[in-house]
Amino acid sequence: MLRIFGLLLFAFSMLAFPVLAQEEEGTEAPGFQERMPGEPMTVDRLETIIRIFDTEATRTGNGIVFKYQVANLGEVNINVVTDPAADRMRVVIGIAREEDISADRMKRLMQANFDSALDARYAIGQEILWATFLHPLSSLTDKDFVSGVGQTIGIVGTYGTTYSSGLFIFGGGDSQGIIDDLLEELRKKTEPEV
DSSP states (O other), rough: HHHHHHHHHHHHHHHHOOOGOOBBBBOOOOOOOOTTOOOHHHHHHHHHHHHHHHTTOOEEEEEEEEEEEEETTEEEEEEEEEEEEGGGEEEEEEEEGGOOHHHHHHHHHHHHHTTSSSEEEEEETTTTEEEEEEEEETTOOHHHHHHHHHOOOOOOHTTTTTTOOOOOOOTTSSSHHHHHHHHHHHHHHSOOOO
């Protein structure tokens, strides 16, 4: 979980203060330029942001794949798929095969989609469970993109435990009570008996 916040903090600092990305005073890092207010997001801009985290990211047309280390899971492939003509962008990370998901776990995924996954979502497609974040491409801000990637990584990393994007829990759902119960069980297991 701390790694997710580290990613978000680093990214926000790079995006909010591009001077930190400068190679030497007075010159910007190659390819990184401030966006003008109202300037639409582009695939080229997404690639520039992604390469801050993975210089070996690969771009094929309007798709970009990059890798990121997730605690307890190792390195995961993060796929960014865009369709500029339809003004859409999607971040997807494969989690598990659909056939391996029990009915109880499927219900828990739907509960998380309501309150703890936030802007990221669990989804089934091509018989695979995915973590995904969707957004119109042109209005996507740098901050929204980095936050969306962080939340998507968050629900991958917490799959099977809290099913949380790692930020907040929307009130009125079931997740907070379930997480509280899990924490109570953990507390009982780790407290010395009196």
